[in-house]
Amino acid sequence: MPPAPADLEEAPHETARPLLELRGISKNFGGVHAVVDASVSIAPAAVHGLVGENGAGKSTLGKIVAGALEPDAGEIVLDGKPARFHNPREALAAGIALIAQEIALVPKGTVEENVLLGIEPQSSGLLHPREHRRRFNELNARTGFGLSPTARVETLRVAEQQKVEILRAIARDARLIVMDEPTAALTRDESERLVAVIRRLAASGTAVLFVSHYLDEVLSVCDTVTVMRNGRVVRTAPASHETQQSLVQAMVGREVTLEYPEKTSPPESAPVLEVEHLSREGVLEDVSLSLRAGEIVGIAGLVGSGRTELVRALIGVDRADGGEIRLDGKPVRLRGARQAERHGVVMLPEDRKRQGLVMSRPVRENLTLASLGDVSRSGFVSRRREAARTGELAGEFDIRARSLDAPVATLSGGNQQKALFAKWLARTPRVLLADEPTRGVDVGAKRQIHELIARLAREGMAVLLISSELEEVLGLAHRIVVMRRGRIVAEYSSDEATMDRVLAAAFATEAA
């Protein structure tokens, strides 16, 4: 429940007319409701935090504010007047700048050039170097960034590049800067400095919408915090009234959960897959885990915590720097999908469009791509056998397509995902590494996929399940490991695991 209204001393801007108001904003992607009826008001010259789990809709809302996405419904009110941004350019003209996760600068250009790109002082088309430098110095002094005007952007550290982006926003008279996970790529030290910069920005009159995973930073820098869950705004309250625990609780909520298939405990047996001390510079640090036949092990963690990197290093599509992998107790060295598949280990990649399927090719060809040898003889594909095989697979995995000869792109997200399963399970592997197996699919297909995963495990397959939906991990897995910044930081049995505990471990707050 929302705490008492802000008291004036702590949030002096609350009572002033809001700089920007979002009223009843909704946004759908395909059938997915990313943001539902969200209303937030942002005060001038204040730092406003936006927090939520993966997929709660916070980034989407940030992009809507900055014009990078258009809402399907709802109203944006700027300075008391309705506004509508079709693109970031229009938002910028109205004084709203976006600093996205990916830096968007001209790498070969100098700091000065990047800051004033597109608004260079000029007279009849000729640049004015002296005026250019003067304006840059003025901005630099105003923020106290101390950037060198002539340094090439590509030679700067990420934190410095972010300062360039901020200067660029200020040079365009931005009154509100939307920052999407600005500290995700920064070291601890750099994050702290950025937080100081943000405070100074607010003090000098620029409002900041701070979208972040890192609750400690949010609490230290923000005046006000909005919590989102499943696309909805749960509450907006002064930061001084929140704690990390209260935020986590609001993010998790007390929701009625989807029904999950009944868990049957896996038989006691020696592990099929063992990973020991797996490391990869910068992304994985000393990761060890094991997987038994019939067991579903869930990996929870924030985006970027090293979950995907773990499975990729495991099958060798990314090279590990160190560590050992054992199958049935025997050490193996996997050097890619092909070899892993021969050992009975398959990976369902997280992004089916970019990594999983060849979208322009027929469903049929996609289904047999990883096991083409089974329906071929001396290098020739047997159309008859392929048709029979793909017909079976389509039936078994309930892939609904107008025709199996239609491009896989014409299928719904859920059916594409089922096709991806069918492709990889055609040869019944022993170990399945499923990375975000239900991303972007509708509720019906999601359920089918849950049942499929549970059934595979019952039939003896060992499953490693990565999902950003914590409910899914809790609902399906026998065991849950939590990753944070490339390490495994906690492990829970199915009985011990609760949303609060897992989230607390993922966010590294002191466990409740």
Add this chain to the structure above:
Amino acid sequence: MTEQALPERSRGRRLWLRLAEVELRDFGVAVAFIALFLALTFASSHFLTTGNLSNLLDQWGPLGLLTIGETICILAGVFDLSVGAMVSVTGVTATKVALSTSPTVGLVAAVAAGLGLGIANGVAIHLTRINSFIGTLAMSIIYGGLAILITGGNIVTVDNLRFGYIGQDGAFGITYVGWFFLGFTVLAIVLIARTTFGRYVYAVGGNAEAARLSGIRVDVIRTSCFAISGLAAGLAGMLLASRTQSAQADIGTGYELTAISAAVVGGTSIFGGDGAVWRGFVGIMLLAIIGNGFNLLNINTTYQQIVQGGLIFIAVAADQLLRRRV
């Protein structure tokens, strides 16, 4: 080429319209080819004669071979800009080797050289990981220099009549050049449409990352495609040298552009993973009968260039338009 006349990007298109689009996308170039073929049949009494058609196959055979090789490369998501230069190298190789050994060895050497150069393209690009467009451009400059080195800048002539047999004679009313073109086309169609290799070519061109994660050796597949393109260039070089019983360092110059044009006009997507070998065949034959039509109807051949350029624009624009909607 009627694709581009098709509807704007409206969202609520009806099913039949979408189906019509799929059909047109699939067979637009074939329809255009047949229409032009029929039109020329009626417009000129000389068009539909065995002599004329056989002559077309003969004249366009070497380019046709290159187009088939290029189509396979483009399907796999790479470009081969070195085919023209490979024709030059293999052509002069044929004559030089024929002079120093025997005509037969010379002819075989040309084909072997083509295959070798193609493999060299693939390996070089695989090792350096540079973009195929630039990689094969650089290789083509190297090969061009190689051709000049071999000939010393002169025309190399082979007087032995046995050397000219394969490029000048024929059987069953079609020259051997025509037969090579047709035979290579048929083999390539079977290879790409029916074998596991063909499947992998489409997968690699359509989504290299997904192919790699499916356990397909992307580099091996692409190198093989370069090798096929090199083989085609070797055959073309051999046939051209044999036809005139001579070769010089620039016989293949510019052929790569015609080959790429024909592949694209045929409807193979420049983004890879979408198209077919028969499309390359239809594409080059479409260019062939356009040129033939201009001659037969006594139209200034300058217009021919303008029409061909326009066709390329239409083909690529249609591909992108249709692709954006998927």
